[in-house]
Amino acid sequence: MERPPALPAELVNEFVMKAHGDFERVQVLLESNPTLLNxxxxxxxxxxxxxxxxxxxxxxxxxxxxxxxxxxxxxxxVAAMLGKLEVVKAIIEGFPEAxxxxxxxxxxxxxxxxxxxxxxxxxxxxxKSLEDTAL
Numbered sequence: 509m510e511r512p513p514a515l516p517a518e519l520v521n522e523f524v525m526k527a528h529g530d531f532e533r534v535q536v537l538l539e540s541n542p543t544l545l546n547x548x549x550x551x552x553x554x555x556x557x558x559x560x561x562x563x564x565x566x567x568x569x570x571x572x573x574x575x576x577x578x579x580x581x582x583x584x585x586v587a588a589m590l591g592k593l594e595v596v597k598a599i600i601e602g603f604p605e606a607x608x609x610x611x612x613x614x615x616x617x618x619x620x621x622x623x624x625x626x627x628x629x630x631x632x633x634x635x636k637s638l639e640d641t642a643l
Contacts, residue, residue, distance in 0.1 A: 515547055524549040527559035528566045531574070534559065538578060545580055557612035564589040565615045567623030585611040588621040588635075591628035596621075600638070607638050 519537070523544045526533040538544055548556040560580040563572035572586055584606060587595035600607050611620055621631040 512543070515541070515543060520544065520547045521549050523547065524557055524559050524562050527562035527568065527571050527575070529568055529571075531568070531571050534571055535574065538575075542578075545575065545578055551613070555613060560586055561612050564620050565611055565613070565623060567625065569624065569627065584609070585615075585617060585620040588617055588631050589624040589628060591621075591624050591631055593630045593634060596631050597634065607635065 519541060523534065523537045523541075524547070526537065544559070546558060548558045548561075550556055558580070560572055560575040561583070562568075563575065564583075564586040567589060569590060572580075572590060576582060576586070582595070584596065584599050587599075607617060610616055618632060618635045621628045621635055624631065
């Protein structure tokens with residue numbers, strides 16, 4: 509099976525950048541280029557970010573939910589921002605070191621949860637409760 513050609517770098521960059529807050533442009537780009545959904549932008553030094561990841565660390569819940577509904581990959585950071593406590597707990601209970609993992613740009617998990625505002629308050633409280641424990 510032949511691999512499809514790589515997506516144009518400028519297009520991937522625009523899609524990821526717009527996911528920081530331009531919902532309308534994200535929709536237009538994805539509708540015209542569905543293969544962008546899980547594309548990642550390489551910031552260098554092993555720092556990769558997808559559009560849903562961009563939405564997660566900036567608290568763009570509407571963009572994150574839209575991308576997830578289209579089939580974007582859910583991860584710990586997106587779950588934290590969206591206030592999905594059960595998902596966050598399940599991952600951390602299965603992989604305790606995940607509570608210290610960093611997202612794109614080295615942003616801590618708790619910051620992603622804080623970006624979720626009131627919807628993610630329980631996740632923030634859970635993560636804070638782990639600060640003094642040795643899982």
